[in-house]
Structures are given as structure tokens and as C-alpha cells.
Amino acid sequence: xxxxxxxxxxxxxxxxxxxxxxxxxxxxxxxxxxxxxxxxxxxxxxxxxxxxxxxxxxxxxxxxxxxxxxxxxxxxxxxxxxxxxxxxxxxxxxxxxxxxxxxxxxxxxxxxxxxxxxxxxxxxxxxxxxxxxxxxxxxxxxxxxxxxxxxxxxxxxxxxxxxxxxxxxxxxxxxxxxxxxxxxxxxxxxxxxxxxxxxxxxxxxxxxxxxxxxxxxxxxxxxxxxxxxxxxxxxxxxxxxxxxxxxxxxxxxxxxxxxxxxxxxxxxxxxxxxxxxxxxxxxxxxxxxxxxxxxxxxxxxxxxxxxxxxxxxxxxxxxxxxxxxxxxxxxxxx
Amino acid sequence: xxxxxxxxxxxxxxxxxxxxxxxxxxxxxxxxxxxxxxxxxxxxxxxxxxxxxxxxxxxxxxxxxxxxxxxxxxxxxxxxxxxxxxxxxxxxxxxxxxxxxxxxxxxxxxxxxxxxxxxxxxxxxxxxxxxxxxxxxxxxxxxxxxxxxxxxxxxxxxxxxxxxxxxxxxxxxxxxxxxxxxxxxxxxxxxxxxxxxxxxxxxxxxxxxxxxxxxxxxxxxxxxxxxxxxxxxxxxxxxxxxxxxxxxxxxxxxxxxxxxxxxxxxxxxxxxxxxxxxxxxxxxxxxxxxxxxxxxxxxxxxxxxxxxxxxxxxxxxxxxxxxxxxxxxxxxxxxxxxxxxxxxxxxxxxxxxxxxxxxxxxxxxxxxxxxxxxxxxxxxxxxxxxxxxxxxxxxxxxxxxxxxxxxxxxxxxx
Numbered sequence: 001x002x003x004x005x006x007x008x009x010x011x012x013x014x015x016x017x018x019x020x021x022x023x024x025x026x027x028x029x030x031x032x033x034x035x036x037x038x039x040x041x042x043x044x045x046x047x048x049x050x051x052x053x054x055x056x057x058x059x060x061x062x063x064x065x066x067x068x069x070x071x072x073x074x075x076x077x078x079x080x081x082x083x084x085x086x087x088x089x090x091x092x093x094x095x096x097x098x099x100x101x102x103x104x105x106x107x108x109x110x111x112x113x114x115x116x117x118x119x120x121x122x123x124x125x126x127x128x129x130x131x132x133x134x135x136x137x138x139x140x141x142x143x144x145x146x147x148x149x150x151x152x153x154x155x156x157x158x159x160x161x162x163x164x165x166x167x168x169x170x171x172x173x174x175x176x177x178x179x180x181x182x183x184x185x186x187x188x189x190x191x192x193x194x195x196x197x198x199x200x201x202x203x204x205x206x207x208x209x210x211x212x213x214x215x216x217x218x219x220x221x222x223x224x225x226x227x228x229x230x231x232x233x234x235x236x237x238x239x240x241x242x243x244x245x246x247x248x249x250x251x252x253x254x255x256x257x258x259x260x261x262x263x264x265x266x267x268x269x270x271x272x273x274x275x276x277x278x279x280x281x282x283x284x285x286x287x288x289x290x291x292x293x294x295x296x297x298x299x300x301x302x303x304x305x306x307x308x309x310x311x312x313x314x315x316x317x318x319x320x321x322x323x324x325x326x327x328x329x330x331x332x333x334x
Numbered sequence: 335x336x337x338x339x340x341x342x343x344x345x346x347x348x349x350x351x352x353x354x355x356x357x358x359x360x361x362x363x364x365x366x367x368x369x370x371x372x373x374x375x376x377x378x379x380x381x382x383x384x385x386x387x388x389x390x391x392x393x394x395x396x397x398x399x400x401x402x403x404x405x406x407x408x409x410x411x412x413x414x415x416x417x418x419x420x421x422x423x424x425x426x427x428x429x430x431x432x433x434x435x436x437x438x439x440x441x442x443x444x445x446x447x448x449x450x451x452x453x454x455x456x457x458x459x460x461x462x463x464x465x466x467x468x469x470x471x472x473x474x475x476x477x478x479x480x481x482x483x484x485x486x487x488x489x490x491x492x493x494x495x496x497x498x499x500x501x502x503x504x505x506x507x508x509x510x511x512x513x514x515x516x517x518x519x520x521x522x523x524x525x526x527x528x529x530x531x532x533x534x535x536x537x538x539x540x541x542x543x544x545x546x547x548x549x550x551x552x553x554x555x556x557x558x559x560x561x562x563x564x565x566x567x568x569x570x571x572x573x574x575x576x577x578x579x580x581x582x583x584x585x586x587x588x589x590x591x592x593x594x595x596x597x598x599x600x601x602x603x604x605x606x607x608x609x610x611x612x613x614x615x616x617x618x619x620x621x622x623x624x625x626x627x628x629x630x631x632x633x634x635x636x637x638x639x640x641x642x643x644x645x646x647x648x649x650x651x652x653x654x655x656x657x658x659x660x661x662x663x664x665x666x667x668x669x670x671x672x673x674x675x676x677x678x679x680x681x682x683x684x685x686x687x688x689x690x691x692x693x694x695x696x697x698x699x700x701x702x703x704x705x706x707x708x709x710x711x712x713x714x715x716x717x718x719x720x721x722x723x724x725x726x727x728x729x730x731x732x733x734x735x736x737x738x739x740x741x742x743x744x745x746x747x748x
Contacts, residue, residue, distance in 0.1 A: 033462070034433035041426060136527055145491070145528040146450060148475035151457055165461060166433075239425050241453040241475075245523075246425060286434075297384035297393060297420055 024174055028167045036166045040238070042279045043173035044231060049259035049271030050180040051227035056257070057266035058188060059220040060200035062117070065124030067252040068131045069099045069225045073232025074242050075141055078149055081161070081237075088162045092233050096226040102127070103225030107218040125250060132248035146243040149236065162237040169238050176234065177272070180227060184268055187223075196220060200266075228256075262311065264318030273320045281307060376671040376682075378664065379417045379435030381445030381455060386423025388448060391656060395447055395469065398660030401643040405661070408639070409693075411668040421451050429454040436462050441677045442667045444660070449473035456484045465670070465683040469663040470628075470656065477708040483683050485707040487662050487696070489628050489714060495532045497714035498603050498626035499540040501728040505624070505716060508728075509739040512543040513572035513598050519562065519586070520577035522551040529577040529603060547571050554579060563589035573599040576623075578606040584615055591619055596743035599624060610652055613722050621719050622741040624727070629715035630658045631697040631732035632725075640695055652724055658695050665691065666701060697732035 028036060048066070055061045076098050077091030106127050110120050136144040157164025162172075187193050195216045198206040207213050236242055246252070263274025285300045315322045380399050383392035399416060406414065419435055421428040428451035432443060436458065443459050443466040446452045452471035459466035460481050468476065468486040472494060477486050489497070506512035518533070520526040530549070537546075548569045552562045563586055566574065574597045578586065583606030590596065600623035606612060607623040630637045630653065640661055641653045670685035671677070687707075692700035697713040704710050716728035718737060725735035 032433075032437045033458075034430070034437040037430045037433040041430060139531065143527060143531060144523075144525070145531070146473060146475075148453065148473070148479075151460075151479050239429065239450075239454050240457060241425070241450050243450050246450055283430075286431075295418055297389060297396075300420070301385055301422070 021178070028170055033166050036170045038279060038283055040166065040170050040173045042275045043170075043177045044234065045256070045259045045279060046272045046275035047173065047177045047180050048228060048231045048256045049263070049275055050177070050184055050268075051224050051231065052257050053260040053266065053271050054184065054187070054224040054227070055220050057260060057270070058184075058193065058196040058200065059217055060203075061217060061220065062121045063124040063221075063224070064121045064250070064253050064257070065126070065128030066224075066228055066256050067248050067250070068102060068124075068128040069228035070232035070235060070252060070256075071128075071131055071135065071242070071244070071247040072098050072102060073229030074236035074247055075135065075147065075232075076229075077233040078147055078236040078242060079141055082147075082149055087160050088233055088237055089160065092230055095229045095233050099225040099229030099232075100222045103221045104218065107221035111214045111217050125253070128248050128250065128253060132244045135244035135248065141242075144244060146241055149240040151240045169234070173234065176230065181268055181272070183227075188268070192216065192219065258308075260318075262308070262318060264320035267318070267320050270318050270320045273323075274318065277319060278308075374677070375413065375415045376442065376667065376677055377415045377417060377438075377440045378667050379419055379432070379438075379440030379443045379445075380660075380664075381419045381421050381428060381431055381435070381443060381451070382660075383423040383447055383451065384418075384420040386421075388423045391447055392420070392423070394654070394656040395660045397644065397648055397651065398469075398657035399664065401640070401647050401657070402661050402664045405639060405643055406665070406668050409665075409668075411665075412671050414664065414668055414671070416664075419445075421446055421448075423448070423451075425450050425454045428452075429458055432458040436464055440464065441679055442467065442670075442682060444469060444663045444667060447471065447656075449476065452476055456481060459483050462679075463683075464679050465667075465686055467663040467666050467686065469660045477706045481707060483679070485666065485686050485689075485703050485709075487666060487701050487703075487709045487712070488659050489712045490708070491528070491532055492536065493710070493712065494626075494628060494714055495529075495536040495603070496540075498716075499537060499542060501626055501714065501716040502542070502601060503540065504728045504730065505737050505739070506543060508730075509737060511598070511739060514544055515547045515569070515571040516544045516573045516575040516601070517566040517569045517571035518546045518549045518575045518577075519566055520549070520551055521554045521579055521582055523554040523579075525579075525604065526551070526554070526577050533575075533577075533603065544573065546575065552582065554582065556582065556585070559585045560589050560593070562586075563593055563595070567593055567595040571597065573597045573601060576600060576602040576607065577604045578602065579604075580606045580609050580611055583607045583609075583612055587612075587616055587619060587623075591744045594745060596741055596745070598740040600741060602626065608654075608717055608719060608724055610650075610654075613652075613719060613724075617722075618747050619744055621721060621747075622738065623719055624737070625717050627714060627717065628655050628659065628712070629697065629717055629726060629732075630655075630695045631715075632734040633732060634693075634695060636693050637695045654724075662695055662701060665694065697729065 052066050055063050073095035076095040077088045080086040080091040080094060081088055106124060110123055115123055141147045157168035159168060195211050198211055199213050199216060203213055258278055259274035260271040262278055264270030282304060285303055289300055382395045384396060417435055417440055419431040421431055428446055432455040435443065443455060443464060446455055447470045449471040452468050453476055456466055456476060460483050463483055466484050468488060470488050472491040474490040474492060520530050550562050550566055552559055559582060602623055602625040608625040613620045644651060644653050644657055666686060666689055669689060669691055670682050674681040674685035687703060690702050694701050697715055698711045701709055702711060713729060715726045715732055717724045718727050726733050727735055727737040
């Protein structure tokens with residue numbers, strides 16, 4: 001697999017990737033916890049963006065309800081840990097299984113009955129809303145009052161139970177992001193990836209040449225759901241509380257898709273660059289506002305929105321494809 | 335969304351890689367690492383949801399922050415260097431803002447109105463060993479985690495409900511009249527459903543004189559509640575038990591007037607019925623409802639000072655829970671700083687643990703924290719709307735007026 005992964009990567013590119021990875025590995029030695037927290041947030045959005053990108057970027061299926069997988073993943077692992085003492089690593093399998101089931105149901109309903117485009121998007125929102133309202137009344141997990149994981153002051157990190165300091169979550173989020181990029185790289189270069197791209201470009205034509213579009217779209221949904229549920233597990237154990245209003249909300253679904261849209265849909269670097277840029281922009285604005293002595297609530301969000309609007313208007317393909325062209329790089333952006 | 339992404343060529347080249355990585359690093363890391371040196375004064379990081387869904391409440395809490403420095407000066411307390419932070423009503427932002435404030439030198443954290451955001455901040459505070467004083471957040475779990483640096487001067491959800499029923503019984507005894515039946519109307523959102531569950535669990539312990547004859551839930555975004563009010567009226571209940579928000583409280587009151595139904599009492603267990611906007615919008619028909627909420631003791635000298643300071647800074651704004659508990663959280667920090675004579679977080683946490691402030695604002699014997707960091711001696715109040723103002727009618731020790739009972743019929747208000 002490793003051979004396949006690096007087979008078409010030039011030696012210098014592989015070297016640059018290694019250096020970058022090493023820099024990220026040693027960042028905790030130099031960074032304070034604030035910077036680590038921001039980087040964790042960046043990796044979280046890069047990872048979830050990569051997961052969502054499988055559906056929208058690779059197969060062209062717009063999901064606006066991906067928060068459902070975050071919530072299902074988070075609640076499943078949190079309940080298994082809090083009530084039964086099951087490690088989140090094992091709980092992750094249950095979380096993925098539940099997310100896959102949910103994704104399969106949504107996908108089956110949508111693709112079996114040819115629900116596509118904005119109607120598919122509305123279907124995904126509807127399922128996320130069902131889940132939110134359902135969990136609001138699910139008293140076993142605290143209902144609307146929220147579910148709290150037990151926490152305490154950890155002098156050491158326990159990787160098995162995911163109880164510990166930000167540095168542990170930093171490496172975990174970094175690992176998840178790297179794994180997601182590798183997985184997506186392998187998938188998009190595989191037979192399945194080509195089928196996905198064919199479906200994205202012209203579903204009728206793909207069907208005409210013999211691609212089982214129902215099967216491959218469903219596959220994209222369940223893979224994306226399983227990956228997103230892992231982000232939910234991470235969310236639950238990092239923040240240690242889950243509220244249906246918070247984890248299943250449409251806001252969260254929108255938040256997840258910003259990085260790939262901003263960075264470049266359907267590309268591998270897009271979600272990563274988008275996550276760095278968006279989180280970086282938000283933090284820069286906060287710092288700049290503070291340095292200028294501006295203390296107007298909401299001003300940052302307005303300026304942030306204007307920046308997003310400008311970038312999306314000027315660069316409809318996202319930042320990474322534009323940057324790629326400006327740098328005069330050959331081929332199509334990765 | 336209809337653009338076509340490009341994924342045709344999957345080769346990763348040197349230039350691709352270098353450009354992507356370089357852009358990522360420059361964009362993400364460069365602007366963030368701003369760390370400022372500490373100085374000798376106590377730096378207090380105040381985290382509030384001043385934008386996003388909870389912006390209105392966060393900004394109201396901020397009014398409490400803004401009037402605090404002058405009051406602390408009058409009390410002879412050391413000045414605080416307040417660092418304001420906006421959580422943007424987000425758990426993620428709350429956590430990163432807490433980290434940022436600590437890296438910027440905050441020695442005490444205060445906030446954050448919401449239980450989820452407060453939990454996220456509490457973890458950061460605990461891991462860093464920085465004292466964190468919660469102003470408002472009712473989830474009991476926050477102080478059940480064995481934290482050493484987290485303190486809460488606000489009642490838990492259980493305390494709020496228990497006091498609400500206790501205060502109702504006190505009012506019923508004082509008036510010699512009690513409803514035999516109530517109809518329970520609640521907003522069907524997170525807060526409303528949580529309160530519904532809580533009421534169901536706590537009420538049986540208080541042997542209340544009334545029975546809930548019907549429970550009517552309604553959507554928080556409903557623009558017409560005529561059917562719900564008609565249904566409530568049709569039950570023939572003596573009183574109305576409410577858990578609502580602002581807009582629906584206004585809608586329901588208007589329906590009560592239109593449908594000519596004046597119950598014996600309106601007993602509200604949440605926001606809406608005592609808020610400034612409710613009073614200003616409804617004028618005379620706003621009078622009468624009773625709200626059972628964390629409040630302030632109007633008889634305490636400090637309450638008068640706080641009320642005056644607020645009136646001076648924000649004329650027309652009634653003193654409320656948000657101002658009171660935000661002020662008291664900062665008071666706790668200043669008092670600890672004064673006694674500890676140090677900005678060392680551990681010394682400050684030890685000092686906060688020993689807090690015994692009796693010259694305070696909230697009802698009860700004062701501000702003290704138990705071994706869990708919770709002020710479990712806090713009392714809630716029953717307040718009643720009177721001519722655009724709010725008076726406290728229970729508990730007796732924190733009351734400044736007698737309850738007007740029963741509710742004056744809406745059709746006899748001139």
C-alpha cells in the first residue's frame with residue numbers, strides 16, 4: 001500500500017511532505033497550548049472537510065446534514081465509555097457502525113427513489129433535525145440538558161481512554177487528518193475513485209457505460225459517514241460535553257463544509273488549506289481586533305463573512321485551484 | 335455548488351506539495367502566537383457569548399462587567415485588569431478563547447453564561463491551574479467533576495427548581511390562597527423540555543397544593559398561540575404554570591387578554607415574563623405574573639449600589655440576574671486577590687476556596703463555596719411585575735414587597 005501511495009510522488013515532493021510532517025510532529029515542543037488548541041481545531045475541520053469532500057467533492061452529492069454523524073459518533077462512544085467503561089477506541093467501531101447504518105438508510109432512500117441535488121440536501125438536513133429532536137427527548141443520554149463525560153485534572157495522558165492533555169489530542173487530530181488524506185488519495189486514484197468522478201461529471205453517462213451508480217454513491221455515503229463519526233468521537237472526548245442543540249445543529253453541518261468549499265472542492269489539499277485559512281483568518285481577526293482596541297461584538301463575524309463572500313465570489317473554485325494556477329503548476333490541482 | 339471540481343490528474347508534484355504546505359503554514363500559524371507578558375495587577379479574563387445565538391444575554395452580562403470597576407473601587411478592592419473575550423456562543427471558540435486568555439496572561443477566568451461553554455472553559459482552567467469563577471451556568475455536572483480550580487456562584491438546575499416550589503408554597507401560605515389546578519405550558523426547545531423533566535422530578539417532593547391538569551407544549555418560533563391558550567383556558571385550571579422565552583411570553587399574554595382569561599396566577603419558571611422587553615412592550619398588562627428565578631436581594635446594601643451603578647450607566651435597564659451574577663463573579667476574584675495578595679493562581683484558588691463575602695447582592699447568607707466549589711447556600715427569589723418595575727415577594731428574608739394576589743383581571747386594568 002505504501003508503495004502505491006508514494007509511487008507517483010516525486011522524490012522532492014515526498015521530502016517536502018516528510019519535512020512538513022516532521023514540523024507538525026515537533027510543533028508541541030515549541031507551541032503554547034493556545035496554538036495547539038487552534039491547530040487541533042484546524043485539523044478537526046480539515047479532517048471533517050476531507051470526509052465530507054468524499055461525498056460532495058468526489059461524487060457530487062451535497063450533504064447539508066453531516067452533523068448527524070458527528071452527533072451519533074460522539075454520543076455512541078461517550079455513552080459506551082461513561083456507562084460501560086468501554087474505551088473510545090472500541091467505541092469508535094460502534095460509532096462507525098451506527099453512522100454507516102444511518103448513512104446507508106439515507107443513501108438508500110435518496111438513491112433508490114432518485115432524490116438528487118437540492119432535494120438530497122434537504123433530506124440530509126431533515127435526518128439531522130430528526131436526530132436533534134430525538135436526542136433532545138432521549139433522557140438516557142441527558143436529553144436537552146446535555147451529556148457530560150467524567151473529567152478530572154489529568155497529570156498524565158491516557159491514550160486508551162482519551163483522557164488527558166491537549167498535546168495528546170493534537171497528535172490524535174494530526175494522525176486522523178493524515179490518515180484521511182492518505183485514504184482519500186488512495187481512493188481517488190483507485191477504480192472506485194474513477195467511478196465516483198464519472199458519476200460526479202455525468203451520472204447518466206456513467207450509468208450508460210455500466211457503472212452501478214447506486215452502489216458507488218451509497219459506498220461514498222457510508223465511507224463519509226464512518227469517517228465523520230470518528231470526528232464526533234474526537235469531539236465528545238475533547239470537549240467532554242454533548243448537547244443535541246450543539247452537535248446536531250445545521251450550524252455544525254455548515255461549519256463542516258466551509259473548509260473544503262473555501263479551499264477547493266474535490267481536491268486533497270483544498271480542505272486542509274481551507275481549514276488553515278478559515279481558522280487562521282478567524283484567529284487573526286480576533287487578535288487584530290484586540291490589538292486595535294475594537295470591542296464591538298459581532299464585528300469580527302461581519303468582517304469574516306465579508307472575507308468569505310469576497311473569496312467565494314472572486315475564486316469560485318476555491319483558493320487552492322487559484323493558487324495552483326498562479327504558481328504555474330502543471331496539471332490539475334490535487 | 336454547481337461548479338465542477340478537478341480531480342483528473344492525481345500526481346503530486348514537488349511544486350504542488352511545496353505550495354500547498356507553505357500556504358497552509360503561513361495562513362494558519364503565523365498570526366496566532368501572540369503572547370504578552372504578565373504584570374503585577376490581577377488579570378481577569380471574562381468570557382461571554384457576546385455574539386451568536388446568545389448575544390443578547392452575553393451583552394447584558396457585559397453590562398455587569400462594565401459597572402464593576404467603579405463598585406470595586408468604592409469597596410476598597412484592588413483594581414482588576416479585565417480582558418474581554420467573546421465565545422461567539424460556541425463550545426470550540428470558548429475553549430480556544432480560554433487558552434488564548436491564559437497565554438495572554440489571564441490569572442483568573444470568569445464566565446461564560448452557558449453550561450456547555452463553561453464546561454469547555456473549566457477543563458482548560460483545571461488543566462492550567464487557573465481559577466475559574468462561573469457567573470451563570472446551571473448544569474449540576476460542572477461542579478461534580480472533582481475540579482480544584484472551578485467555582486460557581488450560581489444555583490444548579492435542581493436548586494432553582496426546588497427554590498421555585500418552596501417560594502410558591504411560601505406565597506400560598508402568605509396569601510391564604512392556592513390554586514388547586516394548574517395548566518402547564520412550556521416552550522418545546524432545549525430549555526423548555528429540560529425544565530419539563532425537572533419539574534416532573536422535583537415537584538412530587540414538595541407536596542404542592544395543585545395538580546397539573548394538562549401539559550401544552552408549543553414551538554419556540556410559533557407566531558400564533560391562540561389555539562394553545564384556548565386549549566389551556568378550556569381546562570378550567572386555576573393558574574398557569576409557564577416555562578417560556580420572551581416572544582412567546584408576549585404572545586401568550588396578548589392571547590390571555592384577547593380570550594378574556596385571567597387565571598388566578600401566572601407562575602413562570604424561566605425567562606420571558608420579567609424581561610425589560612416584556613415590560614416595555616405590554617405596559618399595564620405586563621403587571622402581575624410571578625417569576626421564580628435566581629435574582630438579587632433588594633434589601634442588601636450592595637444591591638442598592640449595584641442598582642444605582644447600572645441605572646447611571648444604562649438608564650432604563652432593570653437590574654437582573656445577568657448583571658448580578660456577573661458582578662459577583664468578579665467580586666469573588668477581587669476579594670480573593672485582596673486576601674491572597676498574590677497573582678499566583680494556586681494562592682488565588684486557595685483564597686477563593688476560603689471566600690466568605692456577606693456584603694453581596696444575591697439572596698442567601700453570602701458567597702461561600704463548598705468542597706466542590708459550589709455556592710450551595712444561594713437562594714432564588716419570586717419576583718412580580720409592578721408598573722414596569724420588578725419587586726421581590728419571596729423568600730420573606732429577601733422580599734421588598736407583598737405579593738399582589740390574585741392576578742388583577744386584564745379587563746379591569748383601565
